[in-house]
Amino acid sequence: MYENDEIEIDLSRVFEIIKKHFKPFALIILAASIVAALITLFLIPKKYTAEAKLIIVQKSNPDSQQISYNDLQTSQKLVNTYSEILKSEAISDEVIRNLKLEDLDTEGYQKIVKISSVKDTEVITIAVTSKDPKEAAVIANEIVDVFRDKIYSIMNIENVTVLNSAKIPEKKSSPSNIKNTLIGFLLGCVIDGCIVLYILLNDRNIRTEEEMKQIFDYPIIGLIPDMTHGTGGAE
Known part of the structure; x- marks a missing residue:
């Protein structure tokens, strides 16, 4: 008390x-x-984020117009594998070289590029953040192009479809x-x-x-x- x-x-x-x-x-x-x-x-520099989305569709029967439950399960498992490939130097080095990003190394690339997957779906999101909104969209779309070119030689399959390409962001993402x-x-x-x-x-x-x-x-x-x-x- x-x-x-x-x-x-x-x-x-x-x-x-x-x-x-x-x-x-x-x-x-x-x-x-x-x-x-x-x-x-x-004082804090403005940053912009551009996003591109891929969808993984793995068909056990390419001639079929329908996707089975097993196909969906396989596609969802491939999402994690493809996400890691997107983060790899095999992709980043070629993107940097193609766009002549001389001021960007592999470590810097990893900081501005974020690869994520929508839970329980076959969708992969590629988000690129930059001080230049146009550069963010260009890098995101280049990652998609390089990945689609390389994935066949790596996995020997073509099951990647672009859900939407990155557009130049009009609004800043931070701060x-x-x-x-x-x-x-x-x-x-x-x-x-x-x-x-x-x-x-x-x-x-x-x-x-x-x-x-x-x-x-x-x-x-x-x-x-x-x-x-x-x-x-x-x-």
Whole structure:
């Protein structure tokens, strides 16, 4: 019970400090949010992501117009294999060479190219992120072309279809103005919290009888009234 009372007293002090210094705290949060927004808008380079999609269709009977359940299962298993091939240097080196990307090596290629598969489907997504939206689309489509040319010699089968080619993205994929502004807002809240904590830890004022008992561990004999709030009297 006493612990709960102590927590309540601490919270009341926190609210008291926040109320007393509300304007400076609000300005800190506002300033942190504005700085984060400005950094996002003017200092962090904009990046664009272009996506191309492939679908793997493996037919056990090429002459049949229908795809069996086993064909679907086989195609889904091939997705993982094909995804790894797309990430390999056999693809990246040729893409870099064909597009003459002299400032891009294999490591840099791995950073800007993301290969993923849609769960429980035969679809592979090739996402390329670049500061130049046109370059992102060109690289994504080149990866598709190189992969389709190489997959037959590697797997000796032709079962890859382009679901959609990459288009030049019109909107940036990063950075996020909302996300970074929110981070600035939270950073401002953290700064305010640290200031409140500092004030609490350096507060040596005694406000209640309970605090007096806790500090000195002596019984309170009497209280001195605050004469400054009297109603006045004769001089």
